[in-house]
Amino acid sequence: LRWLLGFHRGKSEKKVDRDVENVPLVLLSGPPGSGKTTLAHIAAKQAGYKPYEVNASDDRSAGVLVDRVLHAANAQAVFGERKRPCVILDEIDGIAQPAARKLLTLLRKPAT
Secondary structure (H helix, E strand, O other): OHHHHHHHOOOOOOOOOHHHOOOOOOOOOOOOOOOHHHHHHHHHHHOOEEEEEEEOOOOOOHHHHHHHHHHHHOOOOOOOOOOEEEEEEEOHHHOOHHHHHHHHHHHHOOOO
16 A cells, blocks of 8 residues: 555655656555455555556457446546546456456556
8 A cells, every 4th residue: 555655646666667657556466355345445445546446357359348437437537526547457357368458558657
């Protein structure tokens, strides 16, 4: 949580990868039912983000997944809420390789 808070404030000490250094990425792994998604929601809220969950296994096509991620990442706050979005990709292990490649390309794209 400290790392995520630091990243949000521009003070993160650790950079994950040169290509994605402007995007905070966290990978949670564990057995089914261990609370990974719940932890992601709680961490996002505690760090001041608005969590948006995208289930990667709902539709495995690359285009649909990327569209859902972009929609969540660009979600406009309702009723004046100004929290930055945090996209939680649940069941990411179920996506096909083309969708994973397209998602990585999206993450590596420079911010405009």
